[in-house]
Amino acid sequence: EPEVTQTPSHQVTQMGQEVILRCVPISNHLYFYWYRQILGQKVEFLVSFYNNEISEKSEIFDDQFSVERPDGSNFTLKIRSTKLEDSAMYFCASSVGGLAQETQYFGPGTRLLVL
């Protein structure tokens, strides 16, 4: 069964460093998402992406965040200058379409720890 994959599974970085989290969505999916879950809190929407453009972004997704689909398979989330409060589990998701009824399939997540 096709699945969303994410690398790395864990990332430890120093505050102020740049990190890139990578995702390989399901191959025939066209809509891509990043969510994050700070320990003990709810899963929060960060950004949706379609046709090489951001469709929607949350207030969390400020100028230090960016997303890119550099090739036909990868979808990346870059955090330019990490802060302590960026420590969280980051989930990538993808769906065939962008309607609410389209099931979003989540990857296993990348646990980011900023020291």
Next chain:
Amino acid sequence: DQQVKQNSPSLSVQEGRISILNCDYTNSMFDYFLWYKKYPAEGPTFLISISSIKDKNEDGRFTVFLNKSAKHLSLHIVPSQPGDSAVYFCAASESSNTGKLIFGQGTTLQVKP
């Protein structure tokens, strides 16, 4: 911002009995609701969904009920099995937006053998 709330952090039931997980929402623009299940070290997995034009959707042992006037939905699992032990997230979406899901805090279900 508490648009979707799951007020019970945890629930424990005996195997074979019914599990009822509850979720409340405040945004009347939500018109699609989903339940996701999450095991440790895995991402959320889609379980079942319901559109606001319905009040019930059933899939095997899982049934979701929607009460729009009360802005409340619930997930029923009958019969509960030990493998159902996981964190259950309620999520909501507006069909007019870009698929953004708003999640509740999650309820940890433990099904005891």
